[in-house]
Amino acid sequence: xxxxxxxxxxxxxxxxxTFRTAESSPAEHNSNHVGLFYTINKDLCKQLYxxxxxxxxxxxxxxxxxxxxxxxxxxALDIIACMKASDLEKPVxxxxxxxxxxxxxxxxxxxxxxxxxxxxYLIIHVPWVSDWLRRVQxxxxxxxxxxxxxxxxxxxxxxxxxxxxxxxNQHLLKSPELKISKEYVWSKREKTEAGAPxxxxxxxxISRVKYACDVVDAIVHEVKHLSNTGKFxxxxxxxxxxxxxxxxxxxKTPTKKKVAPEEVTLTTSILELTKGDxxxxxxxxxxxxxxxxxxxxxxxxxMNLLYRKGFNHLDPFVPVKVDRYSEREFITCAxxxxxxxxxxxxxxIEAELKLTSAFNPYKFMEQCAPL
Amino acid sequence: MxxxxxxxxxxxxxxxxxxxxxNSTVAENKDEEEFRxxxxxxxxxxxxxxxxxxxxxxxxxxxxxxxxxxxxxVWPGPRSFHPSSxxxxxxxxxxxxxxxxxxxxxxxxxxxxxxxxxxxxxxIKRQCEAIxxxxxxxxxLLNSEEAIDKHYPVEIITSDYCxxxxxxxxxxxxxxxxxxxxxxxxxxxxxxDKFLRLVGDRYDEKTDLVTLTADRCPLRKxxxxxxxxxxxxxYHEAWTVEEWEKEKMEDDMEYYVWDNNQxxxxxxxxxxxxxxxxxxxxxxxxxxxxxxxxPHAKEYKEAVSNLxxxxxxxxxxxKYGGTVRKLLxxxxxxx
Numbered sequence: 274x275x276x277x278x279x280x281x282x283x284x285x286x287x288x289x290x291t292f293r294t295a296e297s298s299p300a301e302h303n304s305n306h307v308g309l310f311y312t313i314n315k316d317l318c319k320q321l322y323x324x325x326x327x328x329x330x331x332x333x334x335x336x337x338x339x340x341x342x343x344x345x346x347x348x349a350l351d352i353i354a355c356m357k358a359s360d361l362e363k364p365v366x367x368x369x370x371x372x373x374x375x376x377x378x379x380x381x382x383x384x385x386x387x388x389x390x391x392x393x394y395l396i397i398h399v400p401w402v403s404d405w406l407r408r409v410q411x412x413x414x415x416x417x418x419x420x421x422x423x424x425x426x427x428x429x430x431x432x433x434x435x436x437x438x439x440x441x442n443q444h445l446l447k448s449p450e451l452k453i454s455k456e457y458v459w460s461k462r463e464k465t466e467a468g469a470p471x472x473x474x475x476x477x478x479i480s481r482v483k484y485a486c487d488v489v490d491a492i493v494h495e496v497k498h499l500s501n502t503g504k505f506x507x508x509x510x511x512x513x514x515x516x517x518x519x520x521x522x523x524x525k526t527p528t529k530k531k532v533a534p535e536e537v538t539l540t541t542s543i544l545e546l547t548k549g550d551x552x553x554x555x556x557x558x559x560x561x562x563x564x565x566x567x568x569x570x571x572x573x574x575x576m577n578l579l580y581r582k583g584f585n586h587l588d589p590f591v592p593v594k595v596d597r598y599s600e601r602e603f604i605t606c607a608x609x610x611x612x613x614x615x616x617x618x619x620x621x622i623e624a625e626l627k628l629t630s631a632f633n634p635y636k637f638m639e640q641c642a643p644l
Numbered sequence: 645m646x647x648x649x650x651x652x653x654x655x656x657x658x659x660x661x662x663x664x665x666x667n668s669t670v671a672e673n674k675d676e677e678e679f680r681x682x683x684x685x686x687x688x689x690x691x692x693x694x695x696x697x698x699x700x701x702x703x704x705x706x707x708x709x710x711x712x713x714x715x716x717x718v719w720p721g722p723r724s725f726h727p728s729s730x731x732x733x734x735x736x737x738x739x740x741x742x743x744x745x746x747x748x749x750x751x752x753x754x755x756x757x758x759x760x761x762x763x764x765x766x767x768i769k770r771q772c773e774a775i776x777x778x779x780x781x782x783x784x785l786l787n788s789e790e791a792i793d794k795h796y797p798v799e800i801i802t803s804d805y806c807x808x809x810x811x812x813x814x815x816x817x818x819x820x821x822x823x824x825x826x827x828x829x830x831x832x833x834x835x836x837d838k839f840l841r842l843v844g845d846r847y848d849e850k851t852d853l854v855t856l857t858a859d860r861c862p863l864r865k866x867x868x869x870x871x872x873x874x875x876x877x878x879y880h881e882a883w884t885v886e887e888w889e890k891e892k893m894e895d896d897m898e899y900y901v902w903d904n905n906q907x908x909x910x911x912x913x914x915x916x917x918x919x920x921x922x923x924x925x926x927x928x929x930x931x932x933x934x935x936x937x938x939p940h941a942k943e944y945k946e947a948v949s950n951l952x953x954x955x956x957x958x959x960x961x962x963k964y965g966g967t968v969r970k971l972l973x974x975x976x977x978x979x
Binding site for chain 1: 895905906907910911913914917918944948951952956957961964965968969971972973974975977978
């Protein structure tokens with residue numbers, strides 16, 4: 274037993290130097306750490322990605338490995354460097370991640386979320402836009418908006434998101450500075466006074482699901498206002514952002530009318546947030562081919578995915594390409610899989626996997642699963 | 645007889661013949677020495693052989709031709725190949741393995757293909773000499789292609805057909821093609837755009853040529869008039885501005901004009917926010933705003949225009965990203 278443990282420890286130690294970094298603070302990551310994995314604290318992981326944020330298959334794998342690790346990669350470092358260098362007094366800077374399927378845009382966002390969390394940003398994170406607009410369960414809760422004529426609410430999704438927002442920012446929401454600037458009247462009896470803490474608004478949205486969408490809208494306005502006044506800085510991350518610019522969603526009103534994305538209240542809120550008319554914030558978006566499946570020409574470029582509409586809305590933004598693994602990243606990843614006893618067999622297997630996966634991180638992960 | 649056959653062995657037929665001959669009573673007065681034999685069983689060697697008479701074949705004309713003959717007289721006009729008239733060792737056709745191609749005689753392959761044996765250089769030279777007296781002198785000032793293009797921008801292309809048949813008319817001769825360089829037409833931005841939309845695919849972007857072809861009228865003269873009419877009509881139509889053309893939206897534009905687009909507004913708004921002088925501008929003010937006061941705005945304008953006009957690619961996106969970083973004061977992308 275002892276020998277086994279020693280052997281195990283030896284093995285871990287011998288390989289740990291090659292693929293792992295002990296530096297678990299994203300702010301300290303630099304180009305020396307490129308391709309290395311760092312481990313995220315379990316509680317933090319639950320707080321940040323508990324309600325979405327990591328891809329499902331990656332979640333599953335982390336569960337198997339009994340730890341959540343993220344590889345430090347160039348795009349994330351690039352954006353972190355830009356965030357450090359940028360002046361927050363200037364209007365918000367927008368970054369658009371693009372790249373092939375499975376190259377790790379969502380993982381880059383996850384990495385940046387961790388960075389933003391450490392730096393004390395207020396996080397507004399939409400895990401996957403198409404969850405709101407395209408995923409339709411048998412009974413998708415939908416209603417016509419009470420406050421805005423001709424718009425559609427998706428209250429359950431909004432409430433779920435509020436919960437996500439609350440968990441991600443629980444430490445910040447405790448601070449007394451987060452106060453509401455104006456009074457919100459929800460109905461004859463229910464209203465939120467000006468000066469009430471922001472968390473009250475969120476609680477209301479979660480408990481009174483009917484108003485969830487309006488609460489989201491209110492939060493967006495409040496956050497913009499608070500950031501403008503310099504109370505705190507805000508980090509906005511939206512994955513699959515181009516889903517907002519599709520011609521139609523999968524939602525249908527009770528009269529079977531198909532709903533366009535701009536007719537959904539949540540869309541208007543998030544689009545309001547990604548305008549460039551506020552400061553003290555950073556916006557990271559990702560353009561994803563999966564988010565507009567109707568698109569015929571399969572191109573990964575952001576303008577093609579955002580359409581003219583989205584480009585006009587975002588411009589000027591910084592396009593950041595997330596590429597496939599480099600040789601080095603591939604080797605560290607393979608080493609990590611070997612360490613986890615996920616990948617076994619002769620060393621030649623790596624050369625083969627290199628070819629079959631074509632350095633695509635997602636494909637590599639999938640192909641290693643049965644090995 | 646049957647008794648006789650029994651007594652004699654089969655095969656001794658000769659004796660029977662002789663016997664029979666002895667008994668014959670026919671008188672033979674022509675040939676005293678030898679009797680003619682009536683050959684009843686027709687023995688092979690006695691049959692007369694037919695002599696095949698062959699006609700005398702004259703040697704090939706091609707072999708008799710003198711080497712200094714006038715070839716133009718031998719082969720004066722277009723004609724399908726004839727082996728005896730051509731004193732050349734020509735071979736053509738499928739080559740079986742290890743053999744040579746079939747020779748010129750009785751060779752359908754050679755007859756199928758068109759030949760130019762009537763258009764040898766000396767013949768052409770002779771014919772040109774013959775028609776020289778009908779030509780006028782080439783204008784001295786039109787000494788180069790550029791000069792010709794300059795003085796005669798409109799190019800008319802027609803074809804004349806000459807062949808030996810009962811009629812000298814060819815229906816293809818009526819087709820008239822007019823070509824002109826677009827640069828030679830006096831067009832402004834709007835007129836050029838409209839002209840191009842009117843001519844459609846008759847304009848070739850690579851060569852800058854507009855090609856109009858007419859074959860609808862029965863005579864060349866009529867077609868020529870029609871082509872000229874087409875060019876004139878299209879040109880003048882291009883210059884007129886109709887009432888409905890004001891309704892042209894940004895999406896109808898054939899190329900991306902940055903000054904008219906949202907991108908410029910975004911940049912100006914951003915700049916105003918950065919400099920802390922926010923103001924509300926009208927559409928006209930946005931369009932005419934001078935961007936030279938904004939650092940890196942020129943590059944940005946170029947990058948966005950490129951992105952739209954050349955299409956999205958790795959380079960244009962990278963250039964756009966680079967200029968945006970410069971504009972926003974962010975560090976360069978590290979590779």
